[in-house]
């Protein structure tokens with residue numbers, strides 16, 4: 001048997017949701033640059049789930065459904081209060097809470113297309129409520145219900161802080177959500193598909209995907225980037241810090257990618273947002289440090305930044321706690337996970353590769369008294 005480590009380059013499914021060809025990312029054939037500049041996140045959700053952009057009426061219907069499904073069972077809110085709330089990571093809380101949500105959905109195991117679609121709507125609507133409720137409860141604050149007059153991006157920031165966000169914050173956050181929504185067969189999406197290919201339920205698929213996204217080689221890198229920027233502290237310290245890490249053969253978080261070679265097309269949008277927002281908050285050093293890191297890593301290792309690198313300083317500039325960065329990635333990416341889960345159910349086959357066994361040959365059982 002020949003083994004492809006990390007399944008690099010292995011084509012494991014067909015999909016009509018998103019594609020990466022020659023470093024160009026498209027959702028259903030729409031270039032990510034076009035969508036980032038023009039689309040609302042709700043339009044992108046519709047696009048990923050229906051493979052077409054919505055009409056005004058279809059978009060309104062989706063917005064109404066999301067708004068109607070945003071409430072959380074009281075049991076889930078009470079559960080947060082049982083967690084070691086000061087120390088638990090919000091990604092672990094989200095993973096557990098999504099699994100718990102499944103217990104309060106009477107249709108969790110119902111497998112019809114309509115029922116699975118409505119579970120997708122429910123999860124997309126409730127995940128922002130879960131993240132913001134957790135973020136508030138751990139600070140001793142009450143959760144805030146979403147407002148009907150605000151869009152998805154604005155509502156998240158509103159539910160987090162209780163304040164109506166500035167237009168520039170809404171624009172930046174919407175763009176970040178659009179950019180993170182789907183990404184072909186990345187690790188968390190593959191995890192979701194493997195899980196539901198056993199004909200397990202939607203909640204199990206999303207719970208598994210959150211677990212995969214949490215790791216620092218995947219979605220967890222955005223929080224790790226902010227930790228690195230905070231440790232560096234000032235542009236003057238970048239050179240010594242980065243060269244020290246590279247000399248020690250340590251990875252610089254937010255750089256490199258399994259698929260992109262020339263660069264991640266999402267990074268330039270986040271870079272520009274980082275420049276703008278850090279200027280507006282009077283903290284340009286976050287951007288200046290990031291640019292200096294990029295210069296060194298690109299010239300020394302020929303590794304361009306990925307989507308996680310500049311998203312860190314963008315979210316920081318929006319006043320978001322650093323450990324919420326990866327849950328925010330999940331809040332966007334769940335739209336893609338759900339599209340892939342529905343696609344997997346529509347044309348399912350169990351996903352079960354093989355392993356090349358490297359352990360000992362046949363052995364005879366030795367009784368414990370003789371070992």
Ligand SMILES: CC(=O)SCCNC(=O)CCNC(=O)[C@H](O)C(C)(C)COP(=O)(O)OP(=O)(O)OC[C@H]1O[C@@H](n2cnc3c(N)ncnc32)[C@H](O)[C@@H]1OP(=O)(O)O
Pocket residue numbers: 006216217218219221250251252253254255256257258259301303306307308
């Ligand atoms: C949304 C996302 O998931 S985007 C990715 C987010 N993750 C990160 O930013 C974490 C940092 N980056 C990485 O760990 C990697 O680039 C990955 C995991 C994203 C992709 O990695 P892979 O395709 O598996 O490449 P792999 O880890 O095997 O690295 C190949 C070589 O490049 C080096 N390399 C890769 N990324 C980095 C990095 N960020 N910093 C320094 N060196 C790196 C490796 O050390 C390795 O060098 P070697 O051949 O001399 O041993």
Ligand SMILES: O=C([O-])CC(=O)C(=O)O
Pocket residue numbers: 182183185186187258259306307
């Ligand atoms: O595709 C990948 O391997 C990781 C990534 O960039 C993403 O999930 O957005």
